[in-house]
Amino acid sequence: MARFIFITGGVVSSLGKGLMAASLAALLQARGYKVRIRKFDPYLNVDPGTMSPYQHGEVYVTDDGAETDLDLGHYERFTGVSALQTDNITSGRVYRDIIAKERRGDYLGATVQVIPHVTDAIKAFALADQGDNDFILCEIGGTVGDIESLPFMEAIRQLRNELEPFQTVSVHVTLVPYIKAAGELKTKPTQHSVRELAALGIKPDILLCRAEHPIPESDRRKIAQFCNVRAEAVIPALDAPSIYSVPHQYHAEGLDREVLRAFGITGAPEPDLSAWNDVTDRYSNPEGEVTIAVVGKYVGLPDAYKSLNEALVHGGLANRVKVNIKWIDAEIFEGDDDAAIIAALEPMHGILVPGGFGERGSEGKISAVTFARTRNVPFFGICLGMQMACIEGARAAGFANASSTEFGPTDTPVVGIITEWMTEEGLQSRAEGGDLGGTMRLGAYPAKLSPNSHASRIYGGAETISERHRHRYEVNGAFIEPLEKQGLIFAGMSPDGLLPEIVERPDHPWFVGVQFHPELKSRPFDPHPLFAGFIAAALEQSRLV
Structure with a gap:
């Protein structure tokens, strides 16, 4: 049976529990252990699929079609282990399943209560699908003392009593703030947080203390x-130059060593950090730099494009260059002010239009596509970005009213909602007016690449690829022929030949649009080929400017 590491947070949110969990998992993995990471989210949404990116950040999608918390992206990027439906649960999902069972009569007339029914469901989630993993890390969202997280804390308390000795370890992440007026660090917030946790029946074994200044030995x-706790179990966690240097930093402070000691494990091999050494060397010692414009809708919150941001960094690592990202609100390009578009995009070495939902900013994104196409600037369109490239191509081909039905009625629906598509399991159907959380093509789907296409070369000559999707609308197959006459080639299609997956322009230095989200599968030690190729093209563009 696997050993469990429960990760909680205190004092304030946004202390980096997800990054800490990912880094610890990477260190254990580097020692030769098999790991899996899970996220417990206390909010009442069933999943984050219908939540605003401004509130929650990006929605991370797994191969098996789960819409999950963005922390699962950290987990995958740091460990290379693909997340599953069973790796993320919310209070909403727990209560939904319990109420469904109660309505069916599964509880045989019993009074349904938080204890034991809710806590039992949480424990079952934690213990499920262990496989042959040595460690399962469970991150609890929110902070100690939150009303929403109390059932999860109680479930942890029960599990620590029910499982065998040395089978569970509690890691608590806290803040040690620096008071500038006093000129010193304050340990009281950490003390109060641990006291709050202890009041819930959980004694932490290790404290990870976030701080902006070094923590003196006396304070530890x-x-x-x-x-x-033991003094050696108080681990300082100072701000790092990049998230990819955090595993090194935590190892130097002894985090993985103390975790193994808390489990009673001795004689473990030292971690092989050679892959991480290469990543940090490439990040810290670039041999050039490029500037990429991301013309999007949610640019006010970087976490809304978290995986995209990291995938661009990975593309830079692959080419050993620094990637400067210029976040541009697509709405500033709407109207007739061509000067604003030229001023913003002319200095750029590449233009990327990311995914999104809704009409706002769409015309600005189309203007960005036009600029990239006519100025021969490397262009990368993702999901909605590909759809905007197709609409722009249709308008250039003479379809002046080309648009998407997502934006309202149109007599030239280059993009429209999809209600049926084929998978390996058979025909999938969605109701056009159904719940927003249930009308999308989600998860990994295969695509067939055209031989000798640019896309095929990017993927190393592959004939079939598998990528993750999250979208409700598709490019209308009726417009493939006129678009190809205009020069936009459909280089990737679904296996049945009905759904466009990749478009490109052979007469352009680098112009690629994809219906899927390649950023979700990019890793620092294995950059996605589309991002590596895009940054390589941007680097070439920088030499021409």
Whole structure:
């Protein structure tokens, strides 16, 4: 049976529990252990699929079609282990399933309560699908003391009593703030957070203390004394130059060593960090730089494009260059002010139009596509970005009213909603007016690439690829022929030949649009080929400017 590491947070949110979980998992993996990471989200949404990116950040999609918290992206990028439906649960999903069972009569007339029914469901989730993993890391969202997280804390408490000794470890992430007026760090917030956790029946084994200034040894001993942990188990977590240097930093402070010691594991091999050494070397010692314009809708919150941001960095690692990202609100390109478009995009070495939903900013994205096409600037369109490239191509071909039915009625629906498509399991159907959370093509789907296409060369000559999708609308197959006459080639299609997956322009230095989300499968030690190719093209463009 696997060993469990429960990760909680205190004092404030956004302390980096997800990054900490991913880094710890990477260190254990580097020591030769098999790991899996799970996220417990206390909010009442069934999943984040219908939540605003401004509130929650991006929605991360797994191969098996789960819409999950963005922390699962950290988990995958740091470990290379593909997440599953069973790796993310919310309070909403727990309560939905329990109420469904109650309505069916599964509880045989019993009074349904938080204890034991809710806590039992949470424990079952934690213990399910263990496989042959040595460690399962479970991150609890929110902070200690939140009303929403209490059932999850109680479930952890019960599991720590029910499982065998040395089978569970509790890691608590806290803040050690620096008070500028006093000129010193304060340990009281950490003490209070640990006391709150102890009041819930959970004694942490290890404290990871986030701080902006080095924590003196005297303060570490003070925290250890008042929080009832070993001094060596108080791990400083200072701000790092990049997220990819965090595993090195935590290893240097002894995090993985203390976790193994808490489990009673001795004689474990030292971690092989050679892959991470290469990543940090490429990140810290670039041999050039490029500037990429991301023309999107949610640019006010970088977490809305978290995986995209990291995939661009990975593309830079593949080419050993620094990638400067210029986030541009697509709405500033709407109207007749060509000067604004030229001023914003002319200095760019590449233009990327990402995914999104809704009409807002669409005309600005189309203007960005036009600029990239006519100025021969490397262009990369993802999901909605590909659809905008097709609409722009249709308008250039003479279809002046070309648009998407997502934006309202149109007599030239280059893009429209899809209600049926084929999968390996058979025909999939969705109701056009159904719940927003159930009308999308989600998860990994195969695509066939045209031989001798640019896309095929990018993928190393592959004939078939598999990529993750999250969208409700598709390019209308009726417009393939007129678009190809205009020069936009459909280089990737669904296996049945009905759904466009990749478009490109052979007469352009680098112009690619994809219906899927390649950023979700990019890793720092294995950059996605589309991003590596895009940054390589941008680097070539930088030499021409």
